[in-house]
Amino acid sequence: MIDHVRPAQLSAWFASAPEGSRPVVLDVREPWELQTASVRADGFELVAIPMGELPARLAELDPARPIACLCHHGARSLRVASFLQHHGFEHLANITGGIDAWSHESDPAVPRY
Numbered sequence: 001m002i003d004h005v006r007p008a009q010l011s012a013w014f015a016s017a018p019e020g021s022r023p024v025v026l027d028v029r030e031p032w033e034l035q036t037a038s039v040r041a042d043g044f045e046l047v048a049i050p051m052g053e054l055p056a057r058l059a060e061l062d063p064a065r066p067i068a069c070l071c072h073h074g075a076r077s078l079r080v081a082s083f084l085q086h087h088g089f090e091h092l093a094n095i096t097g098g099i100d101a102w103s104h105e106s107d108p109a110v111p112r113y
Contacts, residue, residue: 002081003093008105010068013093014044017066021091024067028054028080029099033072037099037111044068051076058087066091072113073098 005013014023023044027034028051039046049057051071061067067089069077078094085092095102103110 001092002078002085004096005068005093006096006105007102010093010095010106011043013068014066017091021065024061024065025070025095026061026067026077026080027070027099028076029071033099033113036113037103039070039099039102039107039110051080054080054083061089063087063089066093068093068095070095070102071098073100 003013017023025039025041025044025046027039027046027048030050034048047061049060061084067084069081069092071077074094074096077098081092081094099110100112103112
């Protein structure tokens with residue numbers, strides 16, 4: 001199952017993860033987008049893998065860890081979460097509203113584009 005969480009709810013979603021598992025925010029945006037706006041890892045590991053590179057880099061992710069997928073508005077990240085689910089990942093979330101919502105709800109210092 002893929003959970004849908006707003007950026008403001010992300011900490012609570014991570015808290016529901018199995019004990020001892022370090023959560024991951026998987027940013028699937030393109031490199032130019034990361035240069036424009038990026039989140040600061042706080043209580044999670046930030047991993048950046050552009051959506052198009054994910055099939056070749058899937059082994060870089062641990063299916064036992066909770067992974068919340070992030071993009072600009074939430075559409076690409078939902079596709080990535082579905083892809084991960086299809087490949088055996090279980091504790092997944094799509095960050096609804098993406099980095100744009102992150103700027104509104106969690107960190108106004110994150111630029112909007």
